[in-house]
Amino acid sequence: MEVGMYDLSQTVRTGSATAEGVSLAPSAHLRRRNLVQKIAINIMRAGTVVTVVITAGIIFSLIPPTIQLLGEIGTQIFGTSWAPLFIPPEFGLLPLITGTFVIVLIAMLVAIPFGLAAALFLSDYASYQTRRFVKPILEILAGIPTVVLGLFGLYFVNPKLVEKYWPIGESVGYSALGAGLMTGILTLPIVASVADDALSSVPRAMREAGYALGATRREVATKVVFNAGISGVVAAVILAFARAFGETTVALMVAGSYPKLSGNPGDPMQTMASFIGFAGIGDQPTDSTGYRTIFLVGALLFLITLVFNLIGNRIILRYREVYE
């Protein structure tokens, strides 16, 4: 009896006791067992409800101030200048949107090639031993706190790389380029691990069919495995995109807090998320316009990441069904 170590003896004895009993009605012990189970299940169900409550909480915290502010500012939101905390305030979202996209784009230019290279390396090139060594280090990279990457961007990337080598414009200590590079490092492990899951779950037989046809390892990796796992690769990119989109601390520390409308990555910029962090530091009084702008931008941020996460997770679910 291998399960003996989990102390099932108690259960076994109870079982025989009821079998020997004269009455067929459930014994007090059995009734108690069932009661315990019922209580336990209800407690667990309450836990599940908590997750629903959190989502409802997010939605209910975002919507009222957003609607109220939208009613106040109307079409000002399409303006080209963002200064909601100034007098007179300006509510054009465009600088935040361009700032966000410039930084996310640069981040993806780092995370996608390096992340996919790491995933292909792990799924098709690394030996079991190498894999066991590399995977944890990638996890440690994922575990570097954002504030440390922000610090590195602020003290190393901005002064020593961007200011020295970026050819366009004058640098002022903050840059979207530095923030993008650091956000890229931050999202690289996401691309690597989600894509590696997908590529590693491509059946071995498909690889062997490729080799049997005389393909080289590169041809098998890029033409067979990569194409078979493409949906997982797409999901990896989408999830990393969503993560980069919502990154606050790195953008705040490295790109600064000036919402400049500019196409030059060497300039300081503000993202939607870093605006929330920046305005939050200022401790806006409840019911002030500043307070509501936090929620307006937050609602937009939530909506965009929600769409990307929904698509990404849906794709992952689908490829799991195909290969497992």
Place this chain on the structure above:
Amino acid sequence: MSTLSLASKLSPIRKLKDGSFRVFLTFSIVATLSFIFFVVYTLWNDSYFLLNSDLLTKFPSNDPDDVGFQSAIFGSIWVVGVAALISLPIGILTALYLEEFAGKRNRLTSAIETNIQNLAGVPAVVFGMIGLAFVARGPLSWGFTVGSAAVVLAMMILPVVIIVAREAIRAVPPSYRDGALALGATNWQAVYRLILPSSIPGIATGSILAVSRAMGESAPLLLLGALSFVTFNPTGLDSQFTIMPLAIFKYASDSRDEFHYIASAGSLILIVILFTLNLIAILLRDYANRKSRV
């Protein structure tokens, strides 16, 4: 022998492409991994002369020679500790329910699953906003305290805890439960005495990773006043507090160079704490894997 003859038939161009692709991949992965060491080296280079016990025992100050991280370290421990106490039990119970009791996948359970997946992807700063609207201000009005911050971080890591706990529970062989049920155990007894104990290493690994994420996260607490200048350790849930990442943030945004070195030193402390947590999690998982393979 056969491989030899195949290799000789390979055209030189394909061979070159194959070789250079391997070099490219190896280069990328080496560059990625060495980045970590480069970051740590840079931090070390900026702060090795500061590293002594004063950093751990002193409190924040405007004088760069008299600065330490004690209140931030205790603040982080308080906030993250309470957040873990809230989210781990709820998360593990939810995971157990979804894996063992929710029954067949239907519309309701799949909606709950989708919801949890999406919560895990909600930007951290958004949790700070719900905390601001409902916990620190609004209906609960707990103010900018350890309790508010802990609730916010608990909400943030709850979906992560649920997802990793479910994976750990799913990894327990179904035969365990079948055996228990065959012996007359109720579902709950099978779960409580067999499935939960067997999945503990996996759950612990995931929980440690979730907790270390909470410890390194700074964005949501920016909105809860954690960037303030706090020169005392928290004494309870209603204390004011600051946390390690935001103490670093604060010194990093100071214009004086001395404070940049202090921020680097703080980063090293935080990284050491987080790497230790990660290492424990990785070792634990290795142990669990080895045990399950036997």
